[in-house]
Amino acid sequence: MRVTIAAEACLSWDDVVPGARDAADGSNVVLHEFAHQLDQEDGELDGAPLLPPTTLRTWGRVLGVEYERLREEVAADPRSVLDACGATNRPEFFAVATESFFERLLQLEREDPELYQQLKQFHGQNPARRAVPDRPGTPAPPAAPTSS
Ligand SMILES: [Zn+2]
Numbered sequence: 001m002r003v004t005i006a007a008e009a010c011l012s013w014d015d016v017v018p019g020a021r022d023a024a025d026g027s028n029v030v031l032h033e034f035a036h037q038l039d040q041e042d043g044e045l046d047g048a049p050l051l052p053p054t055t056l057r058t059w060g061r062v063l064g065v066e067y068e069r070l071r072e073e074v075a076a077d078p079r080s081v082l083d084a085c086g087a088t089n090r091p092e093f094f095a096v097a098t099e100s101f102f103e104r105l106l107q108l109e110r111e112d113p114e115l116y117q118q119l120k121q122f123h124g125q126n127p128a129r130r131a132v133p134d135r136p137g138t139p140a141p142p143a144a145p146t147s148s
Pocket of ligand 1: 032036091092095
């Protein structure tokens with residue numbers, strides 16, 4: 001059963017602009033808040049968005065393992081492909097993982113392939129496939145149509 005909740009997010013332009021200036025820094029308030037909106041589609045802000053029952057168990061396992069790993073990494077060394085804010089709780093983990101999925105795509109795919117796979121499945125896209133190899137993290141512009 002799909003539950004639809006009327007939701008809205010109010011974002012400050014002063015917070016939106018800095019996040020949009022660098023598409024590869026892993027920080028984007030729009031992506032972050034959008035992930036929270038997706039997370040609470042089922043009525044709970046718990047880091048588990050609406051998923052088909054067949055994928056829910058794998059999602060819970062992968063994101064649970066990666067969340068605990070981030071908590072350990074942040075305690076030892078706060079540098080990670082995921083923002084340290086993700087170690088706060090599972091909803092924040094899902095939100096910062098979504099930011100990295102779109103902005104640090106190649107690094108996330110390389111360092112956390114299982115997490116990348118889960119987010120790829122959930123968001124229905126593979127941004128790393130569009131990335132420009134010499135500028136990691138930056139999606140390539142759309143390909144020009146070929147004439148044949
Ligand atoms: Zn948040």
